[in-house]
Amino acid sequence: MTTHFITAEIDLQENPADLPKEIEAELEKRGDVLRWAITEVEENTAKVEAIALTPED
Known part of the structure; x- marks a missing residue:
């Protein structure tokens, strides 16, 4: 197994x-x-x- 740092942008829900x-x-x-952690929120995106x-490959 390999560890990875990943980021994602999620649309905020109603x-x-x-x-x-x-x-x-x-x-x-x-x-x-x-x-995971929410690190920033802008308008309607986290x-x-x-x-x-x-x-491992």
Whole structure:
């Protein structure tokens, strides 16, 4: 397994309770997420940074 630092931009939802699920769904596409944090919010977009594991090639 290899660790990767990844970033993503997530559109903010009308219902803030849905935001963690939306973030996790997007990050899971890129690997097995160890942790994530919202690091910046602009208008209707949240910037998320995460550490993820991916299988070695």
